Amino acid sequence: MIDSIMLYLGCPIWSSKDWLGNFLPASAGREMLAAYSQRLPMVEGNTTFYGMPSLETVARWRDDAPPGFRFCLKFPRTISHDKALVGCETDLEHWIERLRLLEDRAGPSFLQLSREFGPDRLPVLRRFLESLPPDMRFAVEPRHAGWFTARNEDALNGMLAGMDIARVLYDVRPLNAADTSDPEVREALRKKPQVPVRMDRVGSYVQVRFISHPDVPTNDQWLAEWAPRVAQWLADGADVFFCMHSIYDLEMPVLCRRFHDHLVAAGGPLEPMAPWEEEVDITQLSLF
Template sequence: MAIARYALGCPAWGLKSWSGRLFDPATPASDYLRCYAQVFNAVEGNTTFYALPKPETVARWCEDTPEDFTFCFKFPSVISHELGLAHAAKETATFLDRIAPLGPRLGPLMLQLPASFAPDHLPTLARYLEGLPSSCEVAVELRHRGFFRPGEAEKRVEGLFARRGVGWVTMDTRGLFAADRADKHVSATQRKKPQLPVRPRHTGQRPVVRFVPHPDWAHNVPLVEPWLRQ
């Protein structure tokens, strides 16, 4: 596999548990992103889901990564979860302006919606997407099971996303849910992640797959290989 074919990365770039493995033990936290970018060419960057970075932090991210590095930031939770996409124009503009200096490093921005966001909320999603700048590349993660049953809701989403060039995030948690629940770390992660049908859709410019693995990588190989062939 040539990594240049893929934007491949992790949810974050600075886990302390990587010290001595991905990072030299002497690496200061301020250098984690620079070192991470020498191994991976992308990162989800879930930090923006919880809080907006300071302008000087964004500038440092530019300095620490090459131009072909890809950030797939999440929309802030205040937009997706607290406001439910309604009356969020100000918050959206602030978010997009804050990360704009990253320029070519910006990949699909992920709009992760809660499981409570059901098919009858689709008009709200359509209005929100319509209000985004045409230059904004977006991939939406839906978690309500109603979107994963063959029928009218699924067709409406596919049509909406195809018209807007919006990606439909594929959440692949098969590896995670095949793991032993007796493991405390595994069970804690399983409680946080959805277990949904894996049904890839190619409605956006760049398909986004969020793969949550089994702790033993050998169990993941037969799950990952089909993705690499697509």
């Protein structure tokens, strides 16, 4: 695991058969979370968007991960999309109960707003955020294009900063630059919001979601842009939760290590990242 109390670098999942024998031991089997959490200090855990996990499941996740690890779980879609933050008090109560079960392993739980949830619903968002426990960390990811105009953005950022809730910084530029003749790229783009990147911290901690280019080395131009900002946030004492997404599972841990190297080069206050089972050759990944 990265020896840092402030940088939480990881993937949107903790389990992939493509990782066995390289990022994770070939023998990891059903113990993938335990193995993953010894190598990277954070996971998003996007599966919670599709269904509320049981209390027993969340407790098992907590116990499988070591102290210092962080889960940045996505709000269930029943809250964010199906009910659009209205009339979801019971769902929210159940969700907070699960987040509390994570104890010291709870990172920011992030609320991904639907593409239809626009700035005209700012009062709804405000009321919902005001109902959240002030002793827990949360982040908000806007996806409606209207949030990205100057006036609406100022209103959103000001509200979040006043509550010390992070705004998810979402960077889809790398994937947008990929070859759209690849059907997997086209499908990934169909699912992603086409919103401009934002790189300014809102709140005392930061959550970044980096949507990578399928050719690993091509991502360097964007990673090099993020590195000095993240290094400065770390130097300022801010916790940074940085998640690497890829249409190929095998690439995610490789990109984490690559970004870590960029951060060290940018002066980030980081210890070297420990080696894994067998390092994946990124030049081979670039052939995908």
